[in-house]
Amino acid sequence: MTVPFVLLILGALAAATAPRLLSRADWPEREPVLALWVWQCVIAAVLLCCVSAMALLASAAWWQVRGHVFAFAPTGVVDAYGLSSSYGRWAGTLAILLALGGLWTAAMLTREVRATRARRRRRRAELRERAPRLPGETVPATERLVVLEDTRTDAWWLSGADQRLVITTAALNRLKGRQLDAVLEHEQGHVRARHDLLLHSAGALAGAFPQVPVFAAFRDQVHHLVELAADDTASRRVGRLTTALALVELNEERGVFGPGAAATATLPGRVHRLLEPAPRLSPARRLRVTACSLLIPAVPLLIAFGPGIGALT
Known part of the structure; x- marks a missing residue:
């Protein structure tokens, strides 16, 4: 009956130490x-x-759950876990708490998705109001750009079935050369990599458990890293200098580059990263990091299935 304790301790250690190590x-x-x-x-x-x-805790507390969890397990596997009925009371309590945490996470994820869909509907309604189609007008399937009359410099990707890059006239006037292509590639990079799914998941976990360091750090880092990844996508297509200039032109009027810029502004760092790129990791090191990362979720699986595998050998 030590396996559930080991798993909980391992999860707590990972949640506490992973943000520090990665930072x-x-x-x-x-x-x-x-x-x-x-x-x-x-x-x-x-x-x-x-x-x-x-x-495992629910299996120790209720034999009905045990029958489902170990339904296809050979004889002797259940005994290897030591799921004694004497642990029923506190095992059941812990299992219920963990189950409630899972339900709460699912509820927060549902709320996050609904809020995103509501924002998307509002933006589509605003777009239809500000840029209505004329009677009989059809939009070609290949057209992906909508220009809005506005004095503010702004651009965003309107996701969904009818995907469009929406850009204001002020931003269009400021973007020169292939800078518009850089903005388009940046936003399409988000769409192709499905960064919205990562952002929803990170926001739901951080909202459900704000006191857990790993979930809060995951949310913050995802917001930052997806922008860097999209910058790299654009820079591979149009060049780093063009992408950096596009970021400056789109955001200069917001006061994020001057001496009075907020200390938490990340755009100056993104521009500096594009203009003075640090060397990438070697292919061998990238492969090692990828392989080692796969071992991280494999460890709890090995711990959970270890006694059962040992009973079969």
């Missing part, structure tokens, strides 16, 4: 896609620890 690393800024992969592996490991511990 001290010097490579996430250079490899944002790889850093996003590592973060997802860490979060998957924490969640696997909780789910596996919940299943």
Whole structure:
């Protein structure tokens, strides 16, 4: 009956130490896609620890659950876990708490998705009001740009079935040369990589458990890393200088580059990163980091299935 305890301790250690270790690393800024992969592996490991511990604790508390969890297990596997009925009271309590945490997470994720859909509907309604189609007007399937009359410099990607890059006339007047292509590639990079799913998941976990360091750090880092990844997508297509100039032109009027800029502004760092890029990791090191990241969620699985595998050998 020690396996659930080991899983809970491992999950707590990962949740407490992973943000510190990743914040001290010097490579996430250079490899944002790889850093996003590592973060997802860490979060998957924490969640696997909780789910596996919940299943084993519930199996110890209720024989009905045990019958479902070990339905296809050969004889002797259940005995290897030591699921004694004497642990029923506190095991059941812990299992219920973990199950409530899972339900709360699902509820927060649902709320996050609904809020996003509501914002998308409002933006579409605003777009239809500010840029209505004339009677009989048809929009070609290849057209992906909508220009709005506005004195503010702004651009965003309107996701959904009818995807469009929406840009204001002020931004269009400021963007020169291939800078518009850089903005388009940046926004399409978000869409192709499905960054919205990562942002929803990170926001739901951080909203459900604001006191858990790993979930709060995951949300903050995802917001930062997806922008870096999209910057890299644009820079590979139009060049780093063009992408950096496009960021400056779009955001200069917001006061994020001057001496009075907020200390938390990330745009100056993004522009500096594009203009003076640090060397990327070698292919061999990227491969090692990717392989080691796969081991992170594999550890709780090995711990959870270890006694059963040992009973079969």
